[in-house]
Amino acid sequence: MSRATASLPRTVGAHAALLAYTAIALFPVVVIVINSFKSRNAIFRTPLSPPTSETFDLIGYTMVLNQGDFFLYFQNSLIVTVASLFLVLLFGAMAAFALSEYRFRGNTLMGLYLALGIMIPIRLGTVAILQLMVASGLVNTLTALVLVYTAQGLPLAVFILSEFMKQVSDDLKNAGRIDGLSEYRIFFRLVLPLVRPSMATVAVFTMIPIWNDLWFPLILAPSEATKTITLGAQLFIGQYVTNWNAVLAALSLAILPVLVLYLIFSRQLIRGITSGAVK
C-alpha cells in the first residue's frame, strides 16, 4: 500500500525507534515479573530466561501472601494514593477555576505562588514536615501521608488545570449563571466534565510518584499498621541476606493496582493529549 503521506523507509524507521524505546522501557518490568515466578537458584543462574517447568516456583508469592500484613500494606497504599489523588484533583481544580475565572487583585501573583511548588522539591522540607507532624500528633498515621502528598501534587495540578480551564467557553458559564446555577454547580456540572481529559492527565502524573514513594512512608509512617507497599517490600531486603523471591513477587504485585488505575485514566488521557489538535 502506498500513500502520499507515508514512505516505507520512514515508516520502518519510526517503528524501529518506537520498538527500541518500548523494549528499553519494558525490560526492567519484564525481568522483575518473570523472575518473580522462578526459584531462587534460577534467578541467579539465568536471570533473563523465562520460567521453565523446572525453574517455575511460586515460593515468592506464597511468602509474600503468608506474611499476613501484606494485604494491610496494599490497603494502606491504596487508601493513601486514592485519598491524596481525590484531594489533589478536587482542590487543584477548584483553585484553577478561581484563578482562571475570577479577576481579582493579585491573581497572577497567586497563580505564580501556587505554581512555585513545582520547582521546589517537597523533600527539602522533610525536617519541618516531621516536626509539624510530631507536634500535631500525626506521626504514624495515614493522614500524615495524605496531607503531604496532597501538598506535593497540588502545584502541578493547579498549573495544568488552570490552563485548561481558561479554554472553557465563557458563554457556557454565563448561560449557567443566567439559568440560576450557583458557582459551585457551574464548576461541578459544566466545567469539570469539559476538562475531564486534563484531569486524567493530572491524575496519572500525581498518582505514580505517590504510589512509588518510599521517603515519606519511611519517615512519617513506618509503624507496622501504616506501612505502604513500597515500604513493606523493603522488609525482604536485609543488610546481609535479601529474599529476592519475595522482593520480586511483592514488586510484581505492586505494579497491578497502579496499572489498573492507569488503564481507567488512559482513555481520558489520550483525549487529553490530543485535545485541541482536532476540533
Added chain:
Amino acid sequence: MGSLTIDKVKKSFGRVDVLKGIDLAVNDGEFVVFVGPSGCGKSTLLRIIAGLEDSTSGRVLIDGADVTVTPPANRGIAMVFQTYALYPHLTVRSNMSLGLKQIGTPAAEIDRRVTAASTMLSLEPYLERRPAELSGGQRQRVAIGRAVVREPKLFLFDEPLSNLDAALRVNTRLEIAQLHRRLKATMIYVTHDQVEAMTLADKIVVLNAGRIEQVGAPMDLYNKPANEFVAGFIGSPRMNFIDAAKLGEGQAKTIGVRPEHLTVDTGSGAWKGTVVHAEHLGADTNLYVETEKAGLLTVRIFGVYGAEAGSTLYVTPDPQRTYRFDADGKALA
C-alpha cells in the same frame, strides 16, 4: 412587562473607559438592536444589562425596578449567545428546562412550556438528542428555545447569527423576526452587521467608542444620519465621503452621497471618471469609479450594467439626497 432603562452607565476596565455614560430607554415589546464596530462596547453594555458584568457607575432598571446589583438569574432575562453555549452533557429537553427547574417550576408547567417552544421552533424530533448531534442552525434554535421557555421580560441576543453560514443566517434572522412578532416580547440584540440591524430592529442604537452616536428607527438612520459615523456605518455599500473643498462647497467639511444615489452616464454628467473595478451581482452592479473631481466613488446601479474596468463614465449625484457634515462630523441641515 418588559421595559428597560439605562441610566448614565459607565464601565472601565482599569484605565480603559469602555462605556462613557450610556442613557437609553427601551419600551415594552420593542426590538432594539445595538450595532457598532468591534470594540465599541455593545457587548459589554449587553452583559451589564444581563448582570454578567458590573457597571462602574450608573443604574439599570428593568420594568422600573433597579436591578443594578441583582444577580442575572433574578433579573427576569434570558440570553442567547454567539457560541450557543448549550450544556454539552444534557439533552435538548434538559437544556431547555434547566433554568425552570432551578427556580422550582412544577414539572407539568415545564413540560408545557418546552413543548410549546419546541413546536414553535420545530425542535420536537431532537428533544432527546444532545447538542453534539445537532447542526449549527439547530443548536442556535435550541439556544433560542432555552430563552423562550423562561418567558423572560427581556430577551438578550449576543451576536446570535455570527457562527452560522450565510444561508442559515438569513433563515434564522427570519425566525427571530417571527418570534418577536409572535411573543411581542422586548428584545435586545447585539450585532456588528448593519444588515441584521436594519432588517430586525424597531429601533437601532448605533454605538461607537463607548458612546451612543444615534438612536432611531432604521429608516430614520438611513435617511437622517446625525453624523458622519452613522452615515458611514448604516447602508451597504458604504456612503461616499467627498472633501467639500474639492467641490467648492462653503460651510460643509465633507459631503456624503450614498452609492445608490449616484447615477452614471457615458455622455455627460457632473464628475468625469474612469471605472477601476466592476462587481456584477445580477440584481445590482457596484462600480468603483475614480473621478477627477471627487476621488474614488462607489456607485450602485440596480440591475445589470455593462461597464468594464478602464471605461470612462460621468457620475452625477442626486442633489436631494446628498448629506453635508461639518468639521466635527455633525450633519448640517
